[in-house]
Amino acid sequence: MLTLLLLIPIAAEHKPLLLERFRVIDAPDPATRAAAIATRADEIDLVLTNGTVGFKADEIAALPRLRLLAALGVGHENLDLAAARARGVAVCNGAGTNDDCVADHALALLLASVRALPQQGAALRAGIWRDALPLFPHFNRRRLGIIGLGAIGQKIARRAAAFGMVIGYHNRQPRADAGEAVYFDSVARLAAWADDLVVATPGGAATRHIVNAEVLTALGSGGHVVNVARGSCVDTAALAAALRDGRIAGAALDVYESEPRPPAELVGLDNVILTPHVAGWSPQSIEASVMNFVANVEALARGEPLPTPL
Known part of the structure; x- marks a missing residue:
């Protein structure tokens, strides 16, 4: 044995x-x-x-x-x-082995962030009815930018397309099997086109802080960021600043640079959803x-x- x-x-x-x-x-x-x-x-x-x-x-x-x-x-x-x-x-x-699970979790995070489900639940518990709340977008015709169109990224794309989202992506090179998804040769250009970003790229030095202040600014004030890749892919300090300043609308993260400790810069923000690196579980x-x-x-x-x- x-x-x-x-x-x-x-x-x-x-x-x-x-x-x-x-x-x-x-x-x-x-x-x-x-x-x-x-x-x-x-x-x-x-x-x-x-x-x-x-x-x-x-x-x-x-x-x-x-x-x-x-x-x-x-x-x-x-x-x-x-x-x-x-x-x-x-x-x-x-x-x-866990591609479907990660893709499911990514869509759950995106939907919860864009539709502000935690905030709406908190408002209801505080006695605030819908008439006093802002309206939140639905997915149909919303543009989703996927960073990393590998096996997991492709499954995220298919799920998002079923909601009527329009898909763009950034990879090291275009994929012949990307279907109608639009290729962008830089993350900043993808962010400028997209309403929302999902990070599904491998970790490591080549993708460290691939989502940075420039990308977040390009995404814009209505945008949401989801990270199911590695914490190192997103610049935590830049993300916190963008969320505080209203330069993006929300973020939902399953991974962070500080894990297993929660990201201190983000835990006090009400436009952030955090899960404990369980997307693939x-x-x-x-x-x-x-x-x-x-x-x-x-x-x-x-x-x-x-x-x-x-």
């Missing part, structure tokens, strides 16, 4: 999927992680982490038996891929992610190509 170093929490209902197949070393915090690597390095065959928690070059070097380094979700920005490959360690992620998606990891381990053992290699 292979030994798995597990660096992230797994829900109780899904943990048996790992326990019945592997000897599991739980190390969900820095102290237990360091202790496990220091005392049990010669046992560890597999590492399961995620893009936020990551796994470093010195840790890879410390595990002589390591055969597979895996990210549970699609993100892998803090996994040292070069170090793993140099050691001959296979690397995989959970590509495709559902019973179905977690089970699919765990079973995808198992499938990668089994393929490696058979000497076959990994289902979701990096």
